[in-house]
Amino acid sequence: MSLAERIGPQLPYLRRLARAITGNQVIGDAFVADLLQSLIAEPQRFRPDAPAKPEAFRLLCEALGQEGIALSPKSDAAKWEIEAVKRLEPIPLSHRLPFFLRSVEGFTPSEVSYILGKPVEEVQQDIENFAAELANELATDVLIIEDEPLIAMDIEDLVKSLGHRVSAVARTHAEALAAVTRSRPGLILADIQLADGSSGIEAVNEILASFDIPVIFITAYPERLLTGLRPEPAFLIAKPFRPDMVKAIVSQALFFNEGAHPPRHATSDAHHPPIGA
Numbered sequence: 001m002s003l004a005e006r007i008g009p010q011l012p013y014l015r016r017l018a019r020a021i022t023g024n025q026v027i028g029d030a031f032v033a034d035l036l037q038s039l040i041a042e043p044q045r046f047r048p049d050a051p052a053k054p055e056a057f058r059l060l061c062e063a064l065g066q067e068g069i070a071l072s073p074k075s076d077a078a079k080w081e082i083e084a085v086k087r088l089e090p091i092p093l094s095h096r097l098p099f100f101l102r103s104v105e106g107f108t109p110s111e112v113s114y115i116l117g118k119p120v121e122e123v124q125q126d127i128e129n130f131a132a133e134l135a136n137e138l139a140t141d142v143l144i145i146e147d148e149p150l151i152a153m154d155i156e157d158l159v160k161s162l163g164h165r166v167s168a169v170a171r172t173h174a175e176a177l178a179a180v181t182r183s184r185p186g187l188i189l190a191d192i193q194l195a196d197g198s199s200g201i202e203a204v205n206e207i208l209a210s211f212d213i214p215v216i217f218i219t220a221y222p223e224r225l226l227t228g229l230r231p232e233p234a235f236l237i238a239k240p241f242r243p244d245m246v247k248a249i250v251s252q253a254l255f256f257n258e259g260a261h262p263p264r265h266a267t268s269d270a271h272h273p274p275i276g277a
Helices: 004-022 025-041 052-067 079-086 091-104 109-116 120-138 149-161 173-182 200-208 243-255
Strands: 141-145 167-169 187-190 215-219 234-238
Touching: 004 025, 025 052, 025 091, 052 109, 052 149, 091 109, 091 120, 091 173, 091 215, 109 120, 109 149, 120 243, 141 149, 141 173, 141 200, 149 234, 149 243, 167 173, 173 200, 187 200, 187 243, 215 243
Parallel strands: 141 167, 141 187, 187 215, 215 234
Antiparallel strands: none
């Protein structure tokens, strides 16, 4: 198999990683183009006995690591992209690369070890360091809207384990509105059915009419919010939930929402379409 046949299928994924690491499509694609040019000049750099995909990523990561690159969002980037770059910038490249290789590209720890030329134990430590540093960047106040005390306690423990603070636990529609008025949270975790027969969906819609806050529904009735026929939440977890799923979705919701770290008691002009309307 020729070099072109081995590296060609990897190009879209190489571009994805380079763009994610640099925060810029043009700069990321330039790294991949430079890699291709260097391989034309020195094809022996691509180890013929190595699996094609890990080998292609090894060469790209070698180039990324040598450049001392800084994240640079493109000039017409969306707000969430700019926010993502800001939150990634303080985290060292040596921690970012293993995380993206593992979580985005799906390489095994041993493959990441090969790509980066590091022991597996060091790779795993770098990934853990990234998760800890990202959690620190995303730390915020969380409002839990849940009427079952034991479930509320489990969610509270998970939220705190991620480095967040719980601003309040509300059991009813009225308590949820009062909690937001007292202290605007950066994230809401909400059940659908509340203690007094009120609706968590209605409470959230009333909150979103005045505030731009990411919301995750944790519910035993996911089918009510997965019809595809009306405005529905982007983040939904079914009960009984897995702790790792809650942690992952909490981080994802905060990472891509520029309104998750607002000034205290600030309001927003954003008008969300009613959920479940």
